[in-house]
Amino acid sequence: MSEELKAELLDVALEAARRAGELLRDGRPADLAVAATKSSPIDVVTEMDIAAEKLIAGVLAERRPADGLLGEEGADIAGTSGVRWIVDPLDGTVNYLYGLPGWGVSIAAEYRGETVVGVVEAPMRGETYRAVLGGGALMGTTRLECRPAAPLEQALIATGFGYLQTRRAHQAEVVARVIPLVRDIRRGGSAALDLCDVAAGRLDGYYERGLNPWDLAAGELIAREAGALTGGRSGEPASGELTVAATPAVYASLLPLLEEAGAWHD
Structure with missing residues (x-):
């Protein structure tokens, strides 16, 4: 192109x-x-x-x-x-x-x-x-540049919740697994802005299950071009199954934690 x-x-x-x-x-x-x-x-x-x-x-x-x-x-x-x-x-x-x-x-x-x-x-x-x-x-x-390297326990992580009751209930269980291991959790309500906040250094990371292409396409590119790593489960691209965006250091720790917590399924 x-x-x-x-x-x-x-x-x-x-x-x-x-x-x-x-x-x-x-x-x-x-x-x-x-x-x-x-x-x-x-x-x-x-x-x-x-x-x-x-x-x-x-x-x-x-x-x-x-x-x-x-x-x-x-x-x-x-x-x-x-x-x-x-x-x-x-x-x-x-x-x-x-x-x-x-x-x-x-x-x-x-x-x-x-x-x-x-x-x-x-x-x-x-x-x-x-x-x-x-x-x-x-x-x-x-x-834009994502935040400097920090350990997971010092990371501010954003997430979001789906609209189906069964999915929301499981997502709450995942958050319960994640929150003791990070600085804190934020829930802004806009995937696009959460991804941009990773790019702008306002968040160390973000994850969510259930996103559609229109939710993540622009924000994911912005986060990646600011130096963040983005993807989905087990090295797959970001998708509706799971979307993760974070500084490289946080990404390396957050992705296995989400895998273990079952963030990729309802």
Whole structure:
């Protein structure tokens, strides 16, 4: 892939994420309510999720009409260019519904199956994270680097929980195994922002089971380009089974702990 094409994809992603972030921040109705549910009654969609994905799809169709698109709220277009966009128009919907600031817009571009560009817009933080494969990661104009090496017992680790009761119950058991062995646990409510916080040195590590491609595509690239290690179970790529991102030292200790605790299954 040429550097010119990478730069074009980054520019498109930045525009789409900025415009969707402005819509979500400035257009949130005071009486915002749940528009639909998905996997369970607490896995919610609001009218703003749908509006943001429509806006992003429009930007992509205008600027890159031959590309594919996979969006959380239903967009699924094959495309003919070899480029496919992976879009979460509102990562952290429950936070957004409750008026909490921990939400963002996540947009990644794949080329022939490999993620080459990632952008996460965090309007309530006033921050934009971005990465290009092989080009490092930035927050605004600041180059991102994950935290220096630290032992697991001094590591601040983030995680998340699924929406199905059986999965949540087991995830709570995993946390009970992990928390005595680390500095502390955080639960922010947005996988994309947790991954960016690993990149920015605000967390030593993050893990979660049950993520979808749109939850992790952009944030995982940003974390990797900031020097973090990312992956799944037993050296596999990050996936819905398990996603782990951490500083190299913490990753080496955290991954076997999660394996032993059964973080990869319900």
